[in-house]
Amino acid sequence: MKILTNSNIIYGQIEKLIENSKEFLYLISPYIDFEIKNHDSYQKFINSINLAIQNKVEVNFISRLPDSRYKRNPEEILKPFIHKGCNLYLVPNLHSKIYCNESKVLITSLNMYLYSVINNEEVGVKVSKKNQPKEFENIRYYIEKLLSKSNNYKPKEKIEEVEKKLTEELTKGKGFCILCLKEISFNKFKPLCYDCYNEFKSFFPIHGKYCHKCGEKDYNTDQHYPLCYNCYRKLYY
Numbered sequence: 001m002k003i004l005t006n007s008n009i010i011y012g013q014i015e016k017l018i019e020n021s022k023e024f025l026y027l028i029s030p031y032i033d034f035e036i037k038n039h040d041s042y043q044k045f046i047n048s049i050n051l052a053i054q055n056k057v058e059v060n061f062i063s064r065l066p067d068s069r070y071k072r073n074p075e076e077i078l079k080p081f082i083h084k085g086c087n088l089y090l091v092p093n094l095h096s097k098i099y100c101n102e103s104k105v106l107i108t109s110l111n112m113y114l115y116s117v118i119n120n121e122e123v124g125v126k127v128s129k130k131n132q133p134k135e136f137e138n139i140r141y142y143i144e145k146l147l148s149k150s151n152n153y154k155p156k157e158k159i160e161e162v163e164k165k166l167t168e169e170l171t172k173g174k175g176f177c178i179l180c181l182k183e184i185s186f187n188k189f190k191p192l193c194y195d196c197y198n199e200f201k202s203f204f205p206i207h208g209k210y211c212h213k214c215g216e217k218d219y220n221t222d223q224h225y226p227l228c229y230n231c232y233r234k235l236y237y
Helices: 007-019 040-054 114-119 133-148 157-168 194-200 229-236
Strands: 002-004 024-028 058-064 087-091 098-101 104-108 124-128 174-176 183-185
Touching: 002 007, 007 024, 007 040, 007 098, 007 104, 007 114, 007 124, 024 133, 040 058, 058 133, 087 133, 098 133, 104 133, 124 133, 133 229
Parallel strands: 024 058, 058 087
Antiparallel strands: 002 124, 024 098, 098 104, 104 124, 174 183
């Protein structure tokens, strides 16, 4: 894990991550703008993305759904890349900034916004799949959760098939309430015991403390995502 404390270094690391992508690329930024078109960094960044496209990398942009606070349309800004086959997913209230390929991920305060590189103080953390595999996979899981909240995400056929299998076959067997750890029937879509659901149903979504499948402590679970990462992997991959 490496800490980056200089905006230009962070920007350079994002370019390098894009250029070194072999399979997939996620560029997650709530605010995207390349308005300083005569700046050297603008063309270098554009060239990096175009290189990934030429290398048949699956390029995915995840940005903030326009709202009353942010009215610029990412679809217009990214139109040249969308026309070349890149994907754009818009997530309400997005504030995360993550840049990820199949081997590295960069979590940073830096938006895909050239003004920020030139004028703002930014910080970032680089994580390697080779050296920090657990952290890397947890971030990938987080990205999948973001995608599921976007306005136009269509899960891959494999995931759709597993969801169907979960509904038909894996709603039986032992499970645990994600709040109190009481043993209940396993049902990914109903991960709370009767008492906890009635007590906390006004707090939507209900956040849990345990994995619904294995019962291990996990404060990242909630009513919609009741599984720890290991159980999620076993069921979906």
